[in-house]
Amino acid sequence: xxxxxxxxYDAVLKRRSVYSLKNEIPVSEERLxxxxxxxxxxxxxxxxxxxxRVALLLGVNHKKLWDMVKNILKxxxxxxxxxxxxxxxxxxxxxxxxxxxxxxTNVIEKMQAxxxxxxxxxxxxxxxxxxxxxxxxxxxxxxxxxGANLQHYNPLIDEExxxxxxxxxxxxxxxxxxxxxxxxxxxxxxFLPIEELVKIKR
Numbered sequence: 001x002x003x004x005x006x007x008x009y010d011a012v013l014k015r016r017s018v019y020s021l022k023n024e025i026p027v028s029e030e031r032l033x034x035x036x037x038x039x040x041x042x043x044x045x046x047x048x049x050x051x052x053r054v055a056l057l058l059g060v061n062h063k064k065l066w067d068m069v070k071n072i073l074k075x076x077x078x079x080x081x082x083x084x085x086x087x088x089x090x091x092x093x094x095x096x097x098x099x100x101x102x103x104x105t106n107v108i109e110k111m112q113a114x115x116x117x118x119x120x121x122x123x124x125x126x127x128x129x130x131x132x133x134x135x136x137x138x139x140x141x142x143x144x145x146x147g148a149n150l151q152h153y154n155p156l157i158d159e160e161x162x163x164x165x166x167x168x169x170x171x172x173x174x175x176x177x178x179x180x181x182x183x184x185x186x187x188x189x190x191f192l193p194i195e196e197l198v199k200i201k202r
Contacts, residue, residue: 007143011139011142011143012139015139015141016142016147016186017148017149018149018182018184018185018186020091020147020182020183021091021092021094021095021178021179021180021183022094022095022096022183023094023096024096024180024181025096025097025179025180025181027144027146029058031144032097032146035137035144036054036056036099036137038140039136040052040053043129043132044132045125045129046121046122046125046128047125049111049125049126049129051107051111051129052101052102052103052126052129052130052133053171054099054133055099055100055102055165056097056098056099056100057099057165058097059097062093062096062097062098062178063093064164065100065164065176066089066090066092066098066178068157068160069092069153069157070085070090072160073085073156092149092151092176092178093178094180095179096179096180096181097180098176098179099137099176100161100167100173101130101133101134101174101175102167102172102173103130103171103172104170104171104172105170105171108122108126127174134150134175134177137177141179146181147179147182147186149177149179150175150176150177151175151176152174154174154175154176155173158173161173
């Protein structure tokens with residue numbers, strides 16, 4: 001195994017769901033933005049449609065997001081269960097920042113009109129590309145010592161996100177990634193036998 005492959009494998013192993021986060025990162029904000037922009041630019045998409053979009057929420061905007069999520073859930077989650085929900089949301093707010101992941105529905109609709117034979121596939125392909133982008137950023141973060149986890153409070157928060165952060169209505173929210181320096185290691189992870197997951201035919 002050459003050094004580049006070893007570094008990639010190492011980053012893949014380090015990428016875990018980290019829920020205990022500090023309000024700091026071990027790299028500069030310039031480096032952070034560079035990682036995100038590079039990933040958005042180079043993540044593949046069907047027909048090169050480039051439908052993925054992100055918003056990076058720093059400082060007060062990061063805190064505003066999770067306060068908003070908490071307030072929305074307070075009207076949905078039963079009162080007797082809300083303490084656990086609040087604790088979970090607070091753990092995300094304790095991090096350094098949050099990335100919001102979107103798909104631009106205007107782009108998807110244009111591709112559907114242009115390539116009508118594949119109309120039903122473009123929303124699926126957009127989701128696949130969005131997933132690749134999330135994984136690429138998550139793994140790149142892990143290689144830099146940044147911990148993260150992925151949340152899905154959409155569509156409950158979609159309207160308020162657009163309103164609070166001046167996001168175009170055509171951007172459909174698909175995931176939220178709070179991140180920061182890990183305050184604790186991720187827990188143990190179990191794996192199914194690899195023989196059940198991968199079939200080799202010679």
